[in-house]
Amino acid sequence: MPRKSTAKPEPRTQLKAERIQGPTLQVEPLKAERIQELLRQLPAWRLRGNNRTLAREYGFPGRASALAFVHWLGAFTADYGRPARVEWSGGNAVTVLLPQRAADRLTEADLELARTLEEPR
Numbered sequence: 001m002p003r004k005s006t007a008k009p010e011p012r013t014q015l016k017a018e019r020i021q022g023p024t025l026q027v028e029p030l031k032a033e034r035i036q037e038l039l040r041q042l043p044a045w046r047l048r049g050n051n052r053t054l055a056r057e058y059g060f061p062g063r064a065s066a067l068a069f070v071h072w073l074g075a076f077t078a079d080y081g082r083p084a085r086v087e088w089s090g091g092n093a094v095t096v097l098l099p100q101r102a103a104d105r106l107t108e109a110d111l112e113l114a115r116t117l118e119e120p121r
Contacts, residue, residue: 082113
């Protein structure tokens with residue numbers, strides 16, 4: 001009879017962590033000059049809310065694809081470790097807002113997430 005393997009399978013959390021690289025940067029609030037410098041690399045993103053929120057609108061051909069994006073974004077940012085706020089009124093446009101809480105200030109981790117969202121999937 002073949003011998004059973006004694007190796008234990010890796011926990012699912014380890015596999016999940018390997019799949020997506022979350023923020024590794026400091027979470028200190030960014031200075032206005034640094035935000036402007038980084039925004040030049042992210043032309044689709046805009047500052048809102050007294051320069052405390054980074055926003056980007058995504059357009060879709062219909063409600064179903066917009067809803068699919070909202071679901072994907074929720075799962076992606078949860079795995080990533082840096083949730084985002086979403087504005088969606090049920091139409092074909094979705095706005096992503098960083099950071100998640102309006103009271104927070106922008107950090108390198110927020111800008112890293114914005115760069116990650118810009119990468120083709």
